[in-house]
Amino acid sequence: MVIARSTGLVRIPEAMSSVDAAPLLCAGLTVLSAIRQVGSRPGALVAIQGIGGLGHLGVQYANRLGYRVVAIARGTEKAALAKQLGADEYIDSSVEDPGTALQNLGGAGAIVATAASGSSMSPLLPGLPPRGRMIVVGAATDPLTVSTGDLVFGTRTITGSLTGSAIDNEDNLDFSMRHNVRPMTEVFPLADAPKAYERMMSGKARFRIVLDMAAG
Structure with missing residues (x-):
């Protein structure tokens, strides 16, 4: 027998399998909560850094929310997958500076950093336009280092994001079901x-x- 607080329980749509629901209840809610902080208009450029457990869902959510999505990862092996998931652009950070590449695309109104690597997040900040925001959800063991000039003169923001409430998760599962977001x-x-x-x-x-x- 399992005893749980009713306030912490989440209704799972009948048509959704438990295998799909399990990752969405954790990784899915994490990235969706972060993307909902973006605040940009539909059609704006949003970058998802890292195509892993968090990022592969982040690309789908950003696409379904109507953003123009750029995926950032190392190497070319995930480029086709990123496009399949809904990315409009792909940046290989092993061959080009991701901040410069984002600026060449017009600048990302927001970057959701999912890779658990502070060193891979650090070059992203210059890819934001003035008042752009980088939202960090990947917990890294190494520090994220930034130039104070990139923050001050670019009026940019770095913020962290965690998950959400039980009702947020019900909304997340409903959205995922209706818009075919799958882990x-x-x-x-x-x-x-x-x-x-x-x-x-x-x-x-x-x-x-x-x-x-x-x-x-």
């Missing part, structure tokens, strides 16, 4: 939890590991 998952039976954990820690999972307690 990419790898499903393991509960008996293979150690193997699933190893797969997750290897960084090779695409992109969320889900344990199916009903699977044999």
